[in-house]
Amino acid sequence: MGLLEELKTRMLTADGAMGTLLYSYGIDYCNEELNLQKPEIIEKIHQDYIAAGADIIQTNTYGANAIKLERYGLENQIKEINEAAIQIAKRAAAPGGQFVLGTIGGIRGIRKSDATIEDIVRMVDQQANHLLTGNPDGLLLETYYDFEELSATVKYLRSITNTPIIAQVSMHEPGILQNGLALNDALHQLEALGADIVGVNCRLGPHHTIQAFEEVTLPKKAFLSAFPNASLLDVEDGRIVYESEADYFGRAALLLREEGVRLIGGCCGTTPKHIEAVKKYIGNLAPITNKVVTPRKPIVIRDAEPPKSQPIHEKVKTERTIIVELDTPRHLDITTFIEGSKALHATGIDAITMADNSLASPRISNLAMGSMLKLEHKIRPLTHITCRDRNLIGLQSHLMGLDALGMHDILAITGDPTKVGDFPGATSVYDVSSMELIQLIKQLNEGISFSGKPLRKKANFSVAAAFNPNVRVLDRAVQRLEKKIESGADYFITQPVFTKEKIQEIYEATKHLSTPIFIGVMPLTSIRSSEFLHNEVPGIKLSEDALERMRACGEDKDRATAEGIQIAKELIDTAAELFNGIYIITPFLRYDTSLELIKYIQEIDAKKERDHTYVQTSN
Incomplete structure (x- = not known):
């Protein structure tokens, strides 16, 4: 038998x-x-x-x-x-x-x-x-x-x-x-x-x-x-x-x-x-053949509260949207960070983004600083979350905390390995990849925990994904974008780009996608930092023209800063023409450089609006 x-x-x-x-x-x-x-x-x-x-x-x-x-x-x-x-x-x-x-x-x-x-x-x-x-x-x-x-x-x-x-x-x-x-x-x-x-x-x-x-x-x-x-x-x-x-x-x-x-x-x-x-x-007991099941009362999952402001990924589809990265301090003095955040916010930008221990070096928690910006200064935070520092338990706990604080703008990234940072002997967790993290965050948006357990309420996260266009074969990077879109990415934020040609190449390679892209622009401040970024930081490559222009400044700090801002403005000219989303990366808490670039973007948009109005009036 x-x-x-x-x-x-x-x-x-x-x-x-x-x-x-x-x-x-x-x-x-x-x-x-x-x-x-x-x-x-x-x-x-x-x-x-x-x-x-x-x-x-x-x-x-x-x-x-x-x-x-x-x-x-x-x-x-x-x-x-x-x-x-x-x-x-x-x-x-x-x-x-x-x-x-x-x-x-x-x-x-x-x-x-x-x-x-x-x-x-x-x-x-x-x-x-x-x-x-x-x-x-x-x-x-x-x-x-x-x-x-x-x-x-x-x-x-x-x-x-x-x-x-x-x-x-x-x-x-x-x-x-x-x-x-x-x-x-x-x-x-x-x-x-x-x-x-x-x-x-x-x-x-x-x-x-x-x-x-x-x-x-x-x-x-x-x-x-x-x-x-x-x-x-x-x-x-x-x-x-x-x-x-x-x-x-x-x-x-x-x-x-x-x-x-x-x-x-x-x-x-x-x-x-x-x-x-x-x-x-x-033993050899006969099995039961009839069973009455009384279903338990289902746990009701409440809808998320409606967002108090338009999601970034929705706004950028139709109008200029500017986000600015400002690193949280590597020390305990937050004075400059708060001053910079308030100054940037006063210009009307859409959010301040904060990395999650970039280059695997410890900084003040972006959750702590983000909640301070939001609750005390009414500034919208966009927090990065890496897969490097937290296991699945920590990731879910962290995300639940963000939801409780009303911090719903997130950039999900894999994170630099610990070997590049201050503690090369530390463990890199990587329980999941960035794509899987995006999927899990979207699962929280359905009110379901990583384990499948109902959370009683849906989260309301808007999830950005990283895009590194500084690669030899851009088509492969775009294929990765498409996979991230399948995982649930709402929009993309690029690594800093340093040539107009690369921005144009990004546009041509991604124009078939409906998912918005923020082009990263980072003002250079000296030839030393430029060489460091170009040669040592993963995912960043400067153009030879940019390096030569920064070398020509020598050790003159003011001249180098001015030249770095000018290079950034030239990149913004192209980026602003092709993309609604601009992502300004503030170097070393030098938020004065970011303020100048924000003003420049706003002047471009104001001129464009005046020209558009003039054409309409003339017709």
Whole structure:
């Protein structure tokens, strides 16, 4: 009798964690390589789970795909590793006739950039075909946080095999996926795609797994499965541990049965003792066939408060918009920064932008200074957020704080690596890329946290993305812009540009895009700083003409400043003709130079308006 036939009439017990046991043996490298190097260890673990009462065991192939094996230089041994794994499992199961599942693990977490769907399907095809060669009783898809990935995988596998498919999602929060989709909806969608068994595994312990199933209705054709962790994880003396009594885990299996689950196994932290306890409590019990679900009252997500001023990305579509960058201080004296901000604001600019520890050097928090500008001086702040300094927890907390303060203008960037800054030994986090950060911010705008949890209110962020046009092949940079637009970018802010020709090239390369672009203009102040920018700062390249003009000023500071302003004005002439958005980058808190450039832009616009009025009057 096959796996699905068995599940029609009785509960089945699957095995528990493989990695937990290997970790306890002191093995902390590529688990899948052991299929070739130490197959006796893997077979012994299978046998221990079978002895504990498991009706089903799974192959040691969770990470046996090209991406994960590449970390260990084993990407050319995918065939050997997968085929060996199923042979080992079949050998262990032969005496007792246990079912053997070929395991395929998820690849994406929060980061969609880890692999495209096309890459994932290609790898699934490769791994699945090696597993199917061994004629498994089913294919187990486990630990999938990204529902798009799991859906594509199920759909593809169903197109190439009739072998039973078990599709299991993983959740950060009970009952909801990280994209905000309800577990019940997700499982029924997987059933519709062709999965024979649908369920959950990993991340949550028994308590929260049971809670998640309380709102899950019984599928029409598929069966439900659950492979909880032993408990929430803990760390003791640098080692990961799971605190859970086996008997507690076994009693939880009875509660999972009441929620309609027919296949119960274990994930992280579980051992043969946990599986023995599950078998003790559920034995060969018949599964329940009827279940009444009382939906919980849904959490209402309120709309965001209407913005008090027009979003920058909307205004710039139709009229001149000027934003000015002013770096927060690297010391604790904020006098000049506040004075400069007030002077710039008085000119009527649209926002003051503040970098997020540019060049990986610590400055006063732009959240602190931005809130001070907004609350005390009624100045609109546009804060930069890097992926470098905060993990996902810190990023979401930071963004929630910005929303609470009413600071809704953001530039999302990757951030310079710590090696270029004051503390080269510091850790660069980079949990996500700038594109993924944009997507997550837009998810907050829907009232959904990074983990999928409802936030009770929608955020209202206007999100800018960075654009570095100072590259050899501009078309590639524009392709990256298009991907950022797909991620949700509302507008772009460029690195400083130092030639009229580059501005014109940007216009021609991006005129097919409807997403606004702010052209960055940075007044130079000396030949030394110019050489530094040109030769050492990533993403900035000066023209040879600009460098020669600054060299001609020698050490005359006043002459150098005047020349730098003149170069900037010439760039503004071209930028203002082709783009509504101008981004002035204030050098070294020299806000007097920015004030002169703002005045120049306003004079250009005033003259243009006078000329337009004159033409209309003449006609």
